[in-house]
Amino acid sequence: MKTPFVTRxxxxxxxxxxxxxxxxxxxxGIRETARALHQAxxxxxxxxxYFAIKxxxxxxxxKILQExxxxxxxxxxxxxxxxxxxxxxxxEIMFSSNNTPADEFVYARELGATINLDAYExxxxxxxxxxxxxxxxxxxxxxxxxxxxxxxxDNPEEAKFGMTKEQLIQAFIELKELxxxxxxIHALLASNTVSNDYYPELARQLFELAVEVVEKTGVHLGxxxxxxxxxxxxxxxxxxxxxxxxxxxxxxxxxxxxxxxGLGHVKIYTELGRFMLASHGLLVTRVTHKKKTYRTxxxxxxxxxxxxxxxxYGAYHHITNMDRPEELxxxxxxxxxxxxxxxxxxxxxxxxxxxIGDLLVIHDTGAHGFSMGxxxxxxxxxxxxxxxxxxxxxLIRRAEKPEDYLATLYGFDIEK
Numbered sequence: 001m002k003t004p005f006v007t008r009x010x011x012x013x014x015x016x017x018x019x020x021x022x023x024x025x026x027x028x029g030i031r032e033t034a035r036a037l038h039q040a041x042x043x044x045x046x047x048x049x050y051f052a053i054k055x056x057x058x059x060x061x062x063k064i065l066q067e068x069x070x071x072x073x074x075x076x077x078x079x080x081x082x083x084x085x086x087x088x089x090x091x092e093i094m095f096s097s098n099n100t101p102a103d104e105f106v107y108a109r110e111l112g113a114t115i116n117l118d119a120y121e122x123x124x125x126x127x128x129x130x131x132x133x134x135x136x137x138x139x140x141x142x143x144x145x146x147x148x149x150x151x152x153x154d155n156p157e158e159a160k161f162g163m164t165k166e167q168l169i170q171a172f173i174e175l176k177e178l179x180x181x182x183x184x185i186h187a188l189l190a191s192n193t194v195s196n197d198y199y200p201e202l203a204r205q206l207f208e209l210a211v212e213v214v215e216k217t218g219v220h221l222g223x224x225x226x227x228x229x230x231x232x233x234x235x236x237x238x239x240x241x242x243x244x245x246x247x248x249x250x251x252x253x254x255x256x257x258x259x260x261x262g263l264g265h266v267k268i269y270t271e272l273g274r275f276m277l278a279s280h281g282l283l284v285t286r287v288t289h290k291k292k293t294y295r296t297x298x299x300x301x302x303x304x305x306x307x308x309x310x311x312x313y314g315a316y317h318h319i320t321n322m323d324r325p326e327e328l329x330x331x332x333x334x335x336x337x338x339x340x341x342x343x344x345x346x347x348x349x350x351x352x353x354x355x356i357g358d359l360l361v362i363h364d365t366g367a368h369g370f371s372m373g374x375x376x377x378x379x380x381x382x383x384x385x386x387x388x389x390x391x392x393x394x395l396i397r398r399a400e401k402p403e404d405y406l407a408t409l410y411g412f413d414i415e416k
Contacts, residue, residue, distance in 0.1 A: 001320075002236045002363050004282060005029055006387060008322045011284065011359055014385065014393050020359075021285040021302035022383040022399070023370045025056075027064060029280040030366075031389070033243075034068035037272065040247025044254070046267025050094040052228060053079045055273030055367035056281070058384055060396035062086055065276070073271040074113065077104045084111055094225070094271065096139065096186065098161055102129040109133065116186050116225070120167035123174055137184030137225060138163060138171050140209065146189040156189055165209065172217040182222035184269070185210055192231030192274060194238050200249030202226055203268075207257040214263065225269040226250070232278045234316050234364050241275065274367040281366020283307050283317075287358045296332045298354050303336025304343045305379040307365055308372040311342040318363040319346055327352035334360070338377050370397075378405055 005026040006014075014024070034049070041047040050073040051065050057079065062072060063086060071092035072083045083093050090112020097104060098118040102125075108115055109130045116137040117123065126132065141162025145155050156162075163171060172183055189202050206224050214221050233240040250268065258266055283306055289299030309315035319334060321327075330353050334346040345362055354360075373381050380400035387393050406414065 002318045004320055004322070004361050004363070005280070006282065006361070008359070010387075010391075011322055011361070015284070015286070015359065017393070018383055018385050018395065019399070021283060021300070021306050022385050023306070023365060024282045024284055024361075024385050024387060024393075025058075025061060025277075025366055025396075026280040026387050028387075028389045030061070030064055030277065031068055033276055033280065034065060034070060036243050037247075037270070037276070038069060040243045041250070041268060041270070043247070043251050044268045046223065046265075048092075048267065048269050049276070050092075050225075050269055050271045051276055052271050052273030053082060054371060056277045056369075057082065057371050058396055059086055060384075060386055060394075061277070070276075073273070074108075077101070077107055080104070080107050080111060080113065083113075090114075094137075094269070096227075096271075100125075106130045114184070116184070117171065118161055118163075120163050120171050123171055123178075127178065132175065132178045132180060134180060135182040135184070135222065136175055136180050137186050137223070138168050138175075140165070140168050140185055140187040140206070142187070142189065142205065162187065165212075168209075169213055169216055172213060172219050176217065176219050181220060183219045184223040184225055185213070185221070186225040186227055188227040188229050190229050193229055194231050194233055194241060196242055196245045196249065199226055199230055199246045200253050202229065203250045204253045204257065207253055207263075210263060210266070211257065211261040214261070221263060221266055223267040223269050225271065227271045228273055228275075230272055230275045232274060232364055234278075234318065236318055240279075243275070277366035278364045278368070279366060281364070281369055283362040283365040283369060285360050285362065287354055287356050287360060290354070290356055295348070296330060298332045298334045298351070300334060300336060300345070300360060302345070302362070302382070303338045303379060304340065305336070305338065305373050305375065305377075306382050307345065307362060307369050308374065309368060310345050311340070312372075317345060317365065319349065319351060320361050320363065321352045321354055321358055322361060323358040324352040324354065329353065338379065340376065375405065380405060 050071040093113035095108040095113040096116040139162040143157040285300040285302035291297040304311040336343040383399040384397035
């Protein structure tokens with residue numbers, strides 16, 4: 001079982017003020033995780049977490065993380081704009097994009113963001129549209145498959161991101177000639193790993209690469225960005241990652257590889273969107289229908305518009321019935337109302353016998369939940385609510401209204 005960070009009594013009060021469905025976030029949990037991360041990497045003097053805005057693009061959430069010493073990782077013009085509006089300085093903004101439009105490179109340079117180049121070919125493009133910065137990072141893709149022990153974790157060779165080692169080395173040589181003074185290396189070899197061994201193994205590969213690259217190019221390597229990939233235990237039987245153990249594992253590899261090579265000054269950066277936020281968000285929804293045909297279907301007022309991961313990836317999200325947590329169980333599909341058969345939060349899931357009107361919470365939606373929403377069937381995006389440390393709830397994004405959906409259509413044949 002998973003225990004929600006909110007009680008049934010709290011939810012009953014919240015739903016009187018905020019109609020379901022809505023995303024609910026736990027401020028206390030967010031701050032606790034941010035502090036645990038910083039403690040785990042306190043051994044590295046220049047450590048910085050660049051929270052991936054794409055995971056949870058809400059200013060109130062970003063301000064909490066800003067207060068906890070985090071920067072932001074951006075991937076688009078509007079994410080850069082949001083970072084600027086919230087007062088993140090250039091050094092607090094990482095810009096990691098791919099197939100990047102010219103105006104986004106220009107804006108990133110105006111803000112002084114650290115640009116993380118995805119492709120060797122981007123050097124010429126960046127130079128043609130704006131200036132080459134003094135500090136720059138390049139994204140590495142080792143190819144092949146990434147394994148931990150006998151487990152295949154991911155397949156980097158199929159990923160569209162990053163450069164080969166040969167391209168990375170050539171990029172550093174050319175960028176140094178163009179005036180770059182400080183370099184960084186970035187890589188993501190697997191996503192959503194539930195293993196304390198992933199980050200140390202990623203670090204080992206990047207640290208060994210760093211030693212080789214510096215020997216061959218003579219550049220000043222200022223930082224290594226371990227990016228994301230540290231996941232959460234979406235399934236209750238999974239053991240959650242321990243960030244203290246992870247941090248110590250990276251520390252050991254750092255001391256074993258970088259320090260003897262004279263690279264003990266290198267700063268460690270992370271971009272842990274999922275780890276930082278996923279477990280601190282719930283999608284609150286109410287049962288509206290129940291149907292029995294070849295299966296039993298529990299219909300709720302949320303849909304894939306509010307949480308796309310199960311429909312897109314078949315991803316598991318645990319569900320708790322807040323009204324009947326210990327009732328007799330039945331096997332059901334929990335579904336939304338979209339005209340798509342993949343609009344299912346759970347398939348053949350054993351849940352307490354559920355009745356119309358019950359409140360359900362879908363766990364671990366704090367990252368890549370609201371942000372991946374879309375508007376099929378002209379469905380409207382839901383509200384976001386913050387459960388503050390003092391126990392009070394605050395609306396941090398209102399639910400959309402029909403006028404929001406229609407706003408870009410006025411003047412284009414919609415009027416009578």
